[in-house]
Amino acid sequence: MLALIYFIVLAIIAVGSAVCVLLSRHPLYGALSLVLSMVSLAGIYGLLGSPFLGVVQVMVYAGAIMMLLTFVIMVLNGARDSKTPMFDKVSVFVIPAVLVLAGLVGFALVRSPIAFDAATVRGSVSITSKTLFDVAQTGPGYFVLFEVLGVLLLSAMGAAVLLAKKRLGSVDTEKTEDNH
Amino acid sequence: MISLWLIPLFPLLGCILLGAIAVISSGSRKGPAEGFVGALAVLFPALSFLSVALLALDMPEAGIRETLCNWIDIPMFRVEFGFLFDGLSRIMLLFVTGIGTLITLYSTGYMHGDRGFARYFAYINLFLFSMIVLVLSDNLLLTFLGWEGVGLCSYLLIGFWNKDLKNCQAANKAFIVNRVGDIGFILGMLCLVTIGGSAILNYDALMNFIQMIINGNHLDLVVPFLSVAGILFFIGCTGKSAQIPLLTWLPDAMAGPTPVSALIHAATMVTSGVYLLARLASMFAILPVVLNIILIIGMLTAFWAAVAGLFQNDIKKVLAYSTISQLGYMFMASGVCAFDASIFHVFTHAFFKAALFLGAGAVIHALAGEQDMRKMGGLLKKTPVTSCVMIFAFLAIVGFPGFAGFWSKDLILERIYTNCTMALPAFTFFGAEVPSIQLNSIIYMVGLATAVITAVYMGRLIILTFFGSYRGSKESEEHIHEAPASMLIPMVILAFGAVFAGYFWADSIGIKFFADTLAPVVGSAQAYNASAVTIHVNPMVFAAFGTLAALGGMFIAYKIYANARIPAAKGSSAPEGRKATWTFLFDSIHKYVGIIPVNVLAWICDVVVDKILAAAQWTIGAIATILGDGAASFQVRKVRVQVALSIVGLIALVAIVLLTGGTL
Amino acid sequence: MELQAIYVQILALVIFAIGLIVAVSRRNVFFVLMGVELALNAVNLSFVGFAKTLPNDLSVVGQIVPLFSIAIAAAEACVGLAMVILIFRNRESVDADTYSNMKG
Numbered sequence: 001m002l003a004l005i006y007f008i009v010l011a012i013i014a015v016g017s018a019v020c021v022l023l024s025r026h027p028l029y030g031a032l033s034l035v036l037s038m039v040s041l042a043g044i045y046g047l048l049g050s051p052f053l054g055v056v057q058v059m060v061y062a063g064a065i066m067m068l069l070t071f072v073i074m075v076l077n078g079a080r081d082s083k084t085p086m087f088d089k090v091s092v093f094v095i096p097a098v099l100v101l102a103g104l105v106g107f108a109l110v111r112s113p114i115a116f117d118a119a120t121v122r123g124s125v126s127i128t129s130k131t132l133f134d135v136a137q138t139g140p141g142y143f144v145l146f147e148v149l150g151v152l153l154l155s156a157m158g159a160a161v162l163l164a165k166k167r168l169g170s171v172d173t174e175k176t177e178d179n180h
Numbered sequence: 181m182i183s184l185w186l187i188p189l190f191p192l193l194g195c196i197l198l199g200a201i202a203v204i205s206s207g208s209r210k211g212p213a214e215g216f217v218g219a220l221a222v223l224f225p226a227l228s229f230l231s232v233a234l235l236a237l238d239m240p241e242a243g244i245r246e247t248l249c250n251w252i253d254i255p256m257f258r259v260e261f262g263f264l265f266d267g268l269s270r271i272m273l274l275f276v277t278g279i280g281t282l283i284t285l286y287s288t289g290y291m292h293g294d295r296g297f298a299r300y301f302a303y304i305n306l307f308l309f310s311m312i313v314l315v316l317s318d319n320l321l322l323t324f325l326g327w328e329g330v331g332l333c334s335y336l337l338i339g340f341w342n343k344d345l346k347n348c349q350a351a352n353k354a355f356i357v358n359r360v361g362d363i364g365f366i367l368g369m370l371c372l373v374t375i376g377g378s379a380i381l382n383y384d385a386l387m388n389f390i391q392m393i394i395n396g397n398h399l400d401l402v403v404p405f406l407s408v409a410g411i412l413f414f415i416g417c418t419g420k421s422a423q424i425p426l427l428t429w430l431p432d433a434m435a436g437p438t439p440v441s442a443l444i445h446a447a448t449m450v451t452s453g454v455y456l457l458a459r460l461a462s463m464f465a466i467l468p469v470v471l472n473i474i475l476i477i478g479m480l481t482a483f484w485a486a487v488a489g490l491f492q493n494d495i496k497k498v499l500a501y502s503t504i505s506q507l508g509y510m511f512m513a514s515g516v517c518a519f520d521a522s523i524f525h526v527f528t529h530a531f532f533k534a535a536l537f538l539g540a541g542a543v544i545h546a547l548a549g550e551q552d553m554r555k556m557g558g559l560l561k562k563t564p565v566t567s568c569v570m571i572f573a574f575l576a577i578v579g580f581p582g583f584a585g586f587w588s589k590d591l592i593l594e595r596i597y598t599n600c601t602m603a604l605p606a607f608t609f610f611g612a613e614v615p616s617i618q619l620n621s622i623i624y625m626v627g628l629a630t631a632v633i634t635a636v637y638m639g640r641l642i643i644l645t646f647f648g649s650y651r652g653s654k655e656s657e658e659h660i661h662e663a664p665a666s667m668l669i670p671m672v673i674l675a676f677g678a679v680f681a682g683y684f685w686a687d688s689i690g691i692k693f694f695a696d697t698l699a700p701v702v703g704s705a706q707a708y709n710a711s712a713v714t715i716h717v718n719p720m721v722f723a724a725f726g727t728l729a730a731l732g733g734m735f736i737a738y739k740i741y742a743n744a745r746i747p748a749a750k751g752s753s754a755p756e757g758r759k760a761t762w763t764f765l766f767d768s769i770h771k772y773v774g775i776i777p778v779n780v781l782a783w784i785c786d787v788v789v790d791k792i793l794a795a796a797q798w799t800i801g802a803i804a805t806i807l808g809d810g811a812a813s814f815q816v817r818k819v820r821v822q823v824a825l826s827i828v829g830l831i832a833l834v835a836i837v838l839l840t841g842g843t844l
Numbered sequence: 845m846e847l848q849a850i851y852v853q854i855l856a857l858v859i860f861a862i863g864l865i866v867a868v869s870r871r872n873v874f875f876v877l878m879g880v881e882l883a884l885n886a887v888n889l890s891f892v893g894f895a896k897t898l899p900n901d902l903s904v905v906g907q908i909v910p911l912f913s914i915a916i917a918a919a920e921a922c923v924g925l926a927m928v929i930l931i932f933r934n935r936e937s938v939d940a941d942t943y944s945n946m947k948g
Contacts, residue, residue, distance in 0.1 A: 091869030
């Protein structure tokens with residue numbers, strides 16, 4: 001019963017802040033609402049019995065990614081443009097379409113017989129790390145995948161640096177500098 | 181013991197080296213040093229000849245077989261890269277490399293000062309390589325490799341002076357006409373493979389296969405198939421050896437340098453057809469229909485070309501037609517299953533024809549490029565050595581007693597008379613019963629008549645060129661000079677060959693060396709047909725007839741041309757009027773049978789098929805355009821709209837899954 | 845009344861729908877990125893929710909996959925923001941509709 005109350009509170013915060021993202025005019029407000037939504041999702045993870053995942057969500061998503069996003073928004077001064085309307089014809093078309101889609105999927109979900117299993121494993125740090133790094137275990141191993149993911153992150157970092165750095169000596173760069 | 185693969189390796193090395201020199205020096209103005217290039221060019225064929233000679237001296241009776249490596253090895257088809265050195269390839273190789281070396285030596289003098297000096301010798305070496313592969317290989321496919329190689333070199337060398345459009349056209353003609361024959365060769369090989377699998381392409385295997393058929397009395401089963409294969413191979417041979425109907429390229433091939441004409445179009449390449457017939461002797465021996473076709477074609481070719489030779493004014497064209505005529509003799513011999521006699525004639529013919537061509541080259545060299553016989557005359561005093569060589573070779577080709585041609589040509593005529601079993605079947609002619617006619621004497625008479633005509637046109641050539649008085653312009657007369665030593669030495673050696681080569685098989689005086697060495701290869705094939713021989717005539721009678729023909733022809737030539745007033749030379753050396761009709765008989769036949777139908781077909785393709793295709797193409801294009809334009813109208817500038825549309829698509833999919841319960 | 849598995853899924857669906865609407869209907873490129881992040885979060889929640897309906901060892905898998913998905917989202921955000929900086933520098937606009945260089 002208590003879990004349900006917690007869940008309802010967290011769900012209301014999450015959905016509410018998601019709607020704030022949709023309706024906010026300045027990207028910075030949107031980003032802050034998004035952080036709130038993510039933190040409440042992390043709470044729901046903990047509620048569901050995956051505390052490790054919840055911590056990762058707070059650290060990586062709400063911490064790193066959103067910090068990066070906020071940082072970029074603040075660096076690019078012109079991010080807020082009052083000329084661009086918030087919604088246009090496409091939005092009028094998209095919102096009902098997405099609602100219909102959600103309705104259909106929700107209909108399918110409601111009819112499906114799913115329920116929590118009593119013998120489920122709590123996603124603690126020890127279990128997660130054992131699953132990830134124990135090469136000798138019989139089940140599917142994630143070790144190689146984990147390493148590949150590390151390489152992917154490294155290359156993404158390299159690509160980001162290459163993309164975003166200023167082209168030294170290029171005329172365009174100089175001009176852009178002046179305009180700002 | 182020398183390995184067999186060394187023999188083709190030397191000219192190949194020479195070709196690569198000289199080709200590299202030619203390519204490197206193509207930029208420089210002066211070109212490579214001629215002495216160095218000439219020495220290299222002669223060295224490699226000479227090394228090849230040396231190894232052949234060493235091998236030939238101690239060849240075992242059964243020959244040497246050597247498999248170099250695996251060539252093609254796929255399921256159902258397996259061919260080895262193997263060489264076979266036996267009696268037949270020994271003789272062919274000896275004169276291919278020997279005469280090749282001599283002619284290369286001659287070329288160093290003849291091509292002196294030419295811009296493409298190194299290129300020329302690279303081609304010559306490539307040609308020798310291909311010819312050696314052709315002769316030395318132990319299976320049909322490898323022979324075909326050499327067969328194509330000599331065709332390619334023939335093309336390259338005919339069009340050697342490629343600044344002149346006419347030379348290029350002659351080269352194209354030779355190449356294309358040869359292609360027609362090559363298709364016959366390929367289809368023939370396919371026929372054989374269909375009958376006996378890829379193993380049968382090996383000559384030994386083919387011989388065993390034929391022997392097995394004969395022993396097992398299965399002739400009725402395979403002879404129809406083998407006849408088809410035999411005819412196809414024969415078509416290949418007519419292309420390479422310039423027989424009816426694929427002979428029009430050889431006279432045009434005289435556009436190349438004269439040593440090339442001597443080497444390729446007289447001594448070696450054109451004999452590869454005869455070589456192939458002899459190589460497949462065991463197969464042809466059991467195919468009487470094909471043998472009769474070969475005999476008739478050979479007879480017609482010999483006679484027609486001899487008459488055409490009478491009408492030519494160009495000294496090289498006379499020799500070209502005489503080559504065709506002599507090749508006709510060889511095919512006649514093959515047609516009566518006398519393969520050893522035909523190879524013997526190939527052997528002697530190589531000597532005297534090469535000598536004749538080289539002599540003609542020396543004459544052309546002396547007259548600074550003049551080829552029209554009507555502008556020559558009286559050269560006997562000015563160029564005595566050349567004249568003597570030419571006259572010896574002339575005596576050899578007409579079959580003067582004691583000279584090379586006498587032994588080989590009379591042998592062929594004798595074999596035609598004794599071996600030929602062809603007969604016209606009995607038929608009813610206007611109600612009268614005509615009995616079956618034996619054709620051997622008729623064919624013999626045609627052969628003899630051809631010998632007479634040969635003597636006439638060769639006599640005409642000698643008389644017009646070397647006797648009488650000089651008919652060219654005064655200033656050109658002063659420049660006439662004897663050829664340099666590098667040209668004279670090969671000519672003199674070949675003249676010796678022309679005189680003495682016949683004594684390898686002088687039947688009348690009991691020397692049978694040549695027949696013995698060929699016996700392991702073609703002996704069984706000839707023995708198979710020898711049972712048909714019923715007539716026994718004293719060989720001296722044939723010798724007498726042959727001598728009579730030669731002397732008669734020479735007498736006629738003397739009577740007609742010695743004191744005749746030669747018509748003044750006009751602009752072109754080509755024959756005119758009725759003579760042209762006869763000379764270009766097969767060119768016009770080709771025109772009406774081959775070229776015009778193809779042109780009509782091409783016109784139909786151009787006008788009708790092309791339009792239909794264009795319409796179909798246009799229709800498909802229009803449909804694609806309409807579809808594309810329709811699809812493009814959905815494509816809008818905004819990515820978001822596209823995503824929105826895809827969401828709608830997703831909705832449709834989910835709806836379908838839900839409605840059908842996921843069982844669709 | 846207890847917490848039901850279906851509630852979690854409904855919540856995930858709602859957040860996913862909102863994320864999709866934000867990503868598609870907003871024209872500001874930052875909102876597009878944020879919408880994508882929102883939708884990714886919803887999918888992660890759905891993973892965890894389903895994982896809890898499975899017995900024992902199988903449920904671990906459902907909690908590992910969101911880990912990877914978070915890591916990939918980090919890489920995606922990293923490259924995506926770098927591209928936004930690059931494009932903004934060249935075009936001086938955050939309107940996603942003006943990025944139409946690739947139109948045929």
